Amino acid sequence: MFNAALNRIAKVQKLDIAILELQRRIDHLDPGRAATKARDETLEAFHQAESRLKAVRGELTDLELEQKKIEAKIKSENDRLYSGGVYNAKDADAIDREVKNLKARLGDIDARILELWEELPPAEEAAKTAEIDLAEKEAELSKYLEKYASVKAELEQKLAQLQEMRPKALEGADPSVLAKYERMRKAHGGIGLAKVDNDECEICRARVPKPLKDAILSGVDLETCEGCGRYLYIELS
Numbered sequence: 001m002f003n004a005a006l007n008r009i010a011k012v013q014k015l016d017i018a019i020l021e022l023q024r025r026i027d028h029l030d031p032g033r034a035a036t037k038a039r040d041e042t043l044e045a046f047h048q049a050e051s052r053l054k055a056v057r058g059e060l061t062d063l064e065l066e067q068k069k070i071e072a073k074i075k076s077e078n079d080r081l082y083s084g085g086v087y088n089a090k091d092a093d094a095i096d097r098e099v100k101n102l103k104a105r106l107g108d109i110d111a112r113i114l115e116l117w118e119e120l121p122p123a124e125e126a127a128k129t130a131e132i133d134l135a136e137k138e139a140e141l142s143k144y145l146e147k148y149a150s151v152k153a154e155l156e157q158k159l160a161q162l163q164e165m166r167p168k169a170l171e172g173a174d175p176s177v178l179a180k181y182e183r184m185r186k187a188h189g190g191i192g193l194a195k196v197d198n199d200e201c202e203i204c205r206a207r208v209p210k211p212l213k214d215a216i217l218s219g220v221d222l223e224t225c226e227g228c229g230r231y232l233y234i235e236l237s
């Protein structure tokens, strides 16, 4: 009786294994780890290139502004000196010193501005390249995610179909043997029954001696594999 009941449940197990396999495939789908990493790296590079460019442009703008202010200041100091409004030598010396200082500062600014004008084109080029790289990686990622979503949806649909089939597959199965099968499969990685195949357990390939085979066929009790511990059954044709 038990062997016949297990034969019946073996059909349920086939379905359960298919469900498990699909679930495993869904769980192992790669949600775009490599493509996301590549995108994140190019995003980081893009941000660096952008902030470098911003720094060069910002410094250039500030210095050009300061350059104009100093030039205006030199002009107004010189105007003051030569317009005849300064009457003593001490004041004239002070203005002279101030103009010298301003000119020295202007020289430094001019030199730095020249440097920045040289740094600007490569910084612009780097930012442009980084932007193109980023767009490329973004496109690759979204293409991957699209593919991933469609594969996942397809597998999930198949899984739902199999799960819908299960109640029907359970019809006519002995409830107490079914409960034992459920416990056994939980304890044994999703597979609770093993068919005897050429005097061996089909799962672990342990020998099934003749007395054990006879006991299984008698169906008096549930018999387990000496190797893996699963319930053994012999297929009835």
Ligand SMILES: [Zn+2]
Pocket (backbone or CB within 6 Å): 194, 201, 202, 203, 204, 205, 206, 225, 226, 227, 228, 229, 230
């Ligand atoms: Zn076994």
